[in-house]
Amino acid sequence: EPEVTQTPSHQVTQMGQEVILRCVPISNHLYFYWYRQILGQKVEFLVSFYNNEISEKSEIFDDQFSVERPDGSNFTLKIRSTKLEDSAMYFCASSEPGGNGYTFGSGTRLTVV
């Protein structure tokens, strides 16, 4: 069964450092998303991406965040200057046109120290 692949599975970074989280969505999907889940809290929408541009973003997705699809297969989330409160699980997801059921990756656990 096709799956969304995320790397790395764990990342520890120092406060103020830049991190890039990587995702390979399902190949025939056209919509891509990033969500985050702080430990013990609910899953929160960050951003959606379609046709090489941001389609929608939440209040959480401020200027320190950016997304990119650098080639035909990868989808990345960059956090420019990490803060302690950025520590969370970050999930990538993708969907077919119509968004009938997103497929999520297994996540990257980001720890900012």
Place this chain on the structure above:
Amino acid sequence: EDQVTQSPEALRLQEGESSSLNCSYTVSGLRGLFWYRQDPGKGPEFLFTLYSAGEEKEKERLKATLTKKESFLHITAPKPEDSATYLCAVQESGGGADGLTFGKGTHLIIQP
């Protein structure tokens, strides 16, 4: 005010003991309501999408139903492997409303 409220927060059942999980939502227009299963340390696993009141979907021991205000996830004769957190999420209708709004989930434990 939360747009998606799930209850109960946690539920412990004996194997074979059927029950229902609730998801109530308040949105101006519903494009879709989604149910996911999440195991510890993993990403949400898609179960169902419901689009309109009266719709029902089934998969093995799970059945999801939808009204104009809430959705239920019925679990029939559960097994220990059904233990997980079950997440409900809504997608609002309207231009650019792509993101899902999740509830906090129901942590389900099935005891052998």
